[in-house]
Amino acid sequence: MSANHPNQQHVAFRQGSDLSLRAHGLQNTPPVQAISSLTSQPSTRQKRTLNDVTTTVAGVIWSLSDTIPSLRNIKTNLKDNVNIWKTNGTSIDPKKIPSAIVVQAVGSTLQLKSNNRIQVVQKYEARLASGCSEARRAQENGSWKQKKEELLIPGLPSKKFLESDDNPRNQSENIVQDVFLHSSKPGYFYVLWEGWAVDNLYELSDIEVQQSASEAVRLAQIRDAFLDAFNAANGTGELDEFVAREKYLDRNVRMDVNHPFWTFKDLTYFHTQLHADLEKGPVFYFSLETDMQNPPNFTYTNVNVVREDAYIRCLGRLANQNFSELSGSANTMRSSTACSSPQHCKCNQRALLAYGATAAGGPVRLLQYNAEGLLQLDNYNFDDARILVECSNTCQCSPENCHRRVVQRGKSVAIAVVNGNIGYGGYAAEPIKKGQYIVEYVGEMYLLKERRSKENVAQSKKMKAQPHANIDFRLTQTQKDEMPDVHALYINRPAKSKRGSSYEAGFSVIDERIVICASKVGNVGRFFNHSCNPNATFVEVHSRCFESDPLIPKIAIFALRDIAVGEAITLRYYSDQQMKDKRGMKCG
Numbered sequence: 001m002s003a004n005h006p007n008q009q010h011v012a013f014r015q016g017s018d019l020s021l022r023a024h025g026l027q028n029t030p031p032v033q034a035i036s037s038l039t040s041q042p043s044t045r046q047k048r049t050l051n052d053v054t055t056t057v058a059g060v061i062w063s064l065s066d067t068i069p070s071l072r073n074i075k076t077n078l079k080d081n082v083n084i085w086k087t088n089g090t091s092i093d094p095k096k097i098p099s100a101i102v103v104q105a106v107g108s109t110l111q112l113k114s115n116n117r118i119q120v121v122q123k124y125e126a127r128l129a130s131g132c133s134e135a136r137r138a139q140e141n142g143s144w145k146q147k148k149e150e151l152l153i154p155g156l157p158s159k160k161f162l163e164s165d166d167n168p169r170n171q172s173e174n175i176v177q178d179v180f181l182h183s184s185k186p187g188y189f190y191v192l193w194e195g196w197a198v199d200n201l202y203e204l205s206d207i208e209v210q211q212s213a214s215e216a217v218r219l220a221q222i223r224d225a226f227l228d229a230f231n232a233a234n235g236t237g238e239l240d241e242f243v244a245r246e247k248y249l250d251r252n253v254r255m256d257v258n259h260p261f262w263t264f265k266d267l268t269y270f271h272t273q274l275h276a277d278l279e280k281g282p283v284f285y286f287s288l289e290t291d292m293q294n295p296p297n298f299t300y301t302n303v304n305v306v307r308e309d310a311y312i313r314c315l316g317r318l319a320n321q322n323f324s325e326l327s328g329s330a331n332t333m334r335s336s337t338a339c340s341s342p343q344h345c346k347c348n349q350r351a352l353l354a355y356g357a358t359a360a361g362g363p364v365r366l367l368q369y370n371a372e373g374l375l376q377l378d379n380y381n382f383d384d385a386r387i388l389v390e391c392s393n394t395c396q397c398s399p400e401n402c403h404r405r406v407v408q409r410g411k412s413v414a415i416a417v418v419n420g421n422i423g424y425g426g427y428a429a430e431p432i433k434k435g436q437y438i439v440e441y442v443g444e445m446y447l448l449k450e451r452r453s454k455e456n457v458a459q460s461k462k463m464k465a466q467p468h469a470n471i472d473f474r475l476t477q478t479q480k481d482e483m484p485d486v487h488a489l490y491i492n493r494p495a496k497s498k499r500g501s502s503y504e505a506g507f508s509v510i511d512e513r514i515v516i517c518a519s520k521v522g523n524v525g526r527f528f529n530h531s532c533n534p535n536a537t538f539v540e541v542h543s544r545c546f547e548s549d550p551l552i553p554k555i556a557i558f559a560l561r562d563i564a565v566g567e568a569i570t571l572r573y574y575s576d577q578q579m580k581d582k583r584g585m586k587c588g
């Protein structure tokens with residue numbers, strides 16, 4: 001296992017060598033074989049710099065590796081009560097995990113400060129996940145090149161090594177990208193290497209693969225269990241062929257380095273690697289088509305990509321004030337918290353102040369986790385205005401164990417994306433419990449156009465005239481005074497669904513003008529389809545690990561009931577009334 005990346009398996013095998021078998025004391029097993037009967041692409045031998053990645057693959061990549069060379073080996077000074085999260089035996093320093101990316105407006109003169117938690121960029125661009133070293137090397141020197149425009153996906157390498165390349169692996173270790181059960185050789189796997197085209201597929205015994213690439217095997221087991229459950233749920237045997245292709249690789253895909261199948265495998269691998277940077281669950285992409293259609297083409301992000309105007313709006317909101325500012329002279333505040341009891345938790349008190357919510361009910365319903373970190377969703381009513389407020393470093397609970405910091409920790413579940421008759425859909429690839437956090441809905445965050453009331457026009461003129469040099473995460477008092485009091489505008493309003501017709505999700509409690517659009521930039525949350533009787537729901541979330549972070553609102557997706565492996569995860573975008581006007585939208 002790589003020191004800095006959990007899902008990458010480094011195997012000390014060299015091509016066509018049986019040294020590795022000796023190393024494992026397996027001299028009697030057949031030598032490792034490269035499947036070399038494929039026709040190689042003519043090599044272009046063009047040298048490219050890594051900067052070409054962004055232009056060649058049309059897009060956008062952003063990676064933790066830019067700021068965090070080795071996420072796994074971070075040493076932190078233990079100054080406050082938020083130090084490191086430990087999961088699966090690894091440590092993450094939350095101070096170094098980005099909470100949002102802010103994209104400055106063209107021509108903006110604001111000097112927004114960038115740090116590990118908030119990355120300020122001129123343009124959001126996709127990059128490979130940290131640690132994908134062989135893919136980076138291939139992007140520079142590989143002679144296989146993706147020729148089909150529609151298969152160039154932001155963030156995916158457009159070049160790979162071919163077996164005929166005269167670029168010997170300059171590392172002593174090779175990275176296993178994926179493993180597939182061998183169809184005709186029991187006890188063997190096909191092994192696909194990161195950065196290498198499929199003409200370099202290997203056959204390795206299960207003992208070797210288990211020993212050297214246990215994470216790849218674990219992911220393949222989740223994938224294959226999903227495929228079996230998905231097949232069983234459909235029950236007609238129609239999917240047998242598709243499942244066999246995915247699990248065992250049929251000859252067509254094995255023998256064709258340019259087959260779209262491999263782009264689906266790349267999407268799976270590189271998006272899962274981006275997730276692994278933040279300990280999120282894997283994502284699997286499948287196509288049911290015999291003649292495969294183009295894979296979904298969008299730019300992956302783990303966090304919201306916030307436009308400057310939306311960011312400034314967030315900074316000026318009442319909810320952005322830290323706890324002491326917000327509580328003011330309120331003397332009912334406890335100095336310490338008991339997060340296990342809602343009425344004593346500071347964050348519930350904060351919610352009361354910021355959103356007018358009461359734990360006992362009231363105009364805004366304040367959602368609560370139970371002691372296992374499952375959201376209590378009994379008597380759930382879609383039309384309620386509701387919000388979830390998580391703990392921060394003001395509370396005295398532990399960031400790694402507190403049952404009120406689930407979205408903040410970000411551990412999403414394993415999800416499969418499969419195409420069907422309403423485009424792609426998201427499916428559970430592991431069992432999900434009622435109330436469990438599934439994944440955040442992220443994308444580009446922007447502001448809806450303001451209603452042009454006289455006051456708004458005057459306000460916006462004032463804002464434009466004001467010099468905003470050196471804006472930090474906190475606005476000055478004068479700047480705060482200049483911002484409209486959003487709280488006053490929207491509190492106690494009847495909850496309205498702001499879900500757009502496509503990939504837009506809005507807030508009804510936190511700020512009705514802020515929208516998250518996952519059409520071009522998003523994560524796996526963008527694939528969940530609409531149902532009138534859904535098994536999951538959107539929840540507005542106020543969550544930040546540190547009070548010093550700006551409060552960027554989040555939308556998280558939680559399960560309304562238990563969801564079995566292979567079942568579609570569905571949301572209700574539209575009310576029954578709205579559905580009447582939605583042509584083409586189906587209830588089921």
Ligand SMILES: C[S@@+](CC[C@H](N)C(=O)[O-])C[C@H]1O[C@@H](n2cnc3c(N)ncnc32)[C@H](O)[C@@H]1O
Nearest residue numbers: 422423424501502526527528529530584585586
């Ligand atoms: C957020 S996307 C869901 C993922 C989408 N199916 C895809 O392939 O990317 C919303 C779009 O999916 C389609 N969709 C989702 N639920 C649907 C339903 N119940 N009936 C028909 N179309 C649906 C519509 O085209 C809608 O605009």
